[in-house]
Amino acid sequence: MKKILHDRFGRKIEYLRLSVTDRCDMKCDYCRIDSFKDYSEKESWLNFDEIERIVRAFVELGVGHVRLTGGEPLLRKNIDHLAQRLSSIDQLTDLSLSTNCSRIESMADRLYRSGVQRLNVSLDTLNPDTFYQITKSDLSSVLTGLQAAKKVGFDPIRINTVVMRGVNDTEIEQILDYCSENSFTLRLIETMPMGQAGQDSTRRYIDLQEIKKSLQKKYNLIPIVLPGGGPARYYHIADSDIKIGFITPLSQHFCDTCNRIRLTVDGILHTCLGQEHEYPLRDIIRHGVSDKELKQHIMQAIALKPEKHEFKENPTISVRSMTRTGG
Numbered sequence: 001m002k003k004i005l006h007d008r009f010g011r012k013i014e015y016l017r018l019s020v021t022d023r024c025d026m027k028c029d030y031c032r033i034d035s036f037k038d039y040s041e042k043e044s045w046l047n048f049d050e051i052e053r054i055v056r057a058f059v060e061l062g063v064g065h066v067r068l069t070g071g072e073p074l075l076r077k078n079i080d081h082l083a084q085r086l087s088s089i090d091q092l093t094d095l096s097l098s099t100n101c102s103r104i105e106s107m108a109d110r111l112y113r114s115g116v117q118r119l120n121v122s123l124d125t126l127n128p129d130t131f132y133q134i135t136k137s138d139l140s141s142v143l144t145g146l147q148a149a150k151k152v153g154f155d156p157i158r159i160n161t162v163v164m165r166g167v168n169d170t171e172i173e174q175i176l177d178y179c180s181e182n183s184f185t186l187r188l189i190e191t192m193p194m195g196q197a198g199q200d201s202t203r204r205y206i207d208l209q210e211i212k213k214s215l216q217k218k219y220n221l222i223p224i225v226l227p228g229g230g231p232a233r234y235y236h237i238a239d240s241d242i243k244i245g246f247i248t249p250l251s252q253h254f255c256d257t258c259n260r261i262r263l264t265v266d267g268i269l270h271t272c273l274g275q276e277h278e279y280p281l282r283d284i285i286r287h288g289v290s291d292k293e294l295k296q297h298i299m300q301a302i303a304l305k306p307e308k309h310e311f312k313e314n315p316t317i318s319v320r321s322m323t324r325t326g327g
């Protein structure tokens with residue numbers, strides 16, 4: 001019988017976001033400040049054996065979905081080998097990847113064959129200058145990467161766009177058209193006050209209810225539920241194939257249905273994106289615990305999962321940056 005992992009608020013925990021590096025080849029200004037130095041030592045990173053062991057323990061406890069993330073996960077050497085190992089774990093029903101897509105072109109085929117089924121891709125703008133302004137990187141490699149990913153068959157491909165006032169808020173319809181032309185699903189995200197960079201971005205925060213209202217003037221948005229949709233509230237645009245999701249951690253938080261936990265590259269388990277709670281799984285496995293004891297530790301950590309983040313009530317609490325936690 002399939003196990004179910006519950007926290008003390010009765011939420012089913014079934015989704016692990018696994019960071020495989022905290023390094024990134026982009027410097028998104030809402031994610032990481034220029035002088036960011038809070039990287040982990042590479043010696044402290046979990047190796048593939050350790051990752052597989054921890055993932056197996058989670059899966060045996062009832063987690064069915066693992067997402068590889070970072071930093072930029074495609075910077076981790078032999079990431080396709082790791083994906084292959086994880087995708088062959090029985091009862092892991094869904095292995096997905098979050099990437100900026102800048103490096104996927106040369107490895108899209110290998111990754112696809114290793115068992116990664118779905119992609120979420122960050123893309124905040126289609127304007128090369130604005131893209132450079134946000135990321136200090138080049139847009140063309142991302143667009144080429146997206147076409148390569150589409151060609152090998154990743155499906156669905158979801159585009160994650162962080163909406164920022166005065167930066168890309170007037171571009172949403174254009175990004176929606178691009179997604180529609182390519183059969184990608186667009187998901188708009190509110191900026192979160194995570195780390196110094198996220199804190200600095202609160203001045204550009206937009207309540208996505210505002211964007212939704214303005215889209216509703218042009219489109220008939222019909223609410224839908226998508227499998228594996230995560231925290232997004234989805235809409236289908238009437239008389240089209242277009243789907244759009246809104247991820248609103250501030251204006252309409254979704255903590256009461258939160259089913260996820262995050263493991264950093266150095267093996268720290270975070271049970272809430274917006275709180276400092278942590279549980280050091282790496283130290284535990286390196287001290288030689290049995291698999292049974294490891295699962296007991298995981299259950300202990302889940303029991304401490306906070307009820308909610310406080311991004312809105314208490315936006316000046318600056319938790320870790322996304323690149324450190326695993327976005």
Ligand code: SAM
Nearest residue numbers: 031070071072098099100122191192198322327
């Ligand atoms: N490199 C991968 C990518 O680009 O998807 C995975 C890691 S990235 C940190 C994951 C997601 O976090 C991206 O969609 C990024 O836009 C988002 N993100 C980072 N900092 C954020 C913030 N302060 N507020 C909202 N989203 C943020």
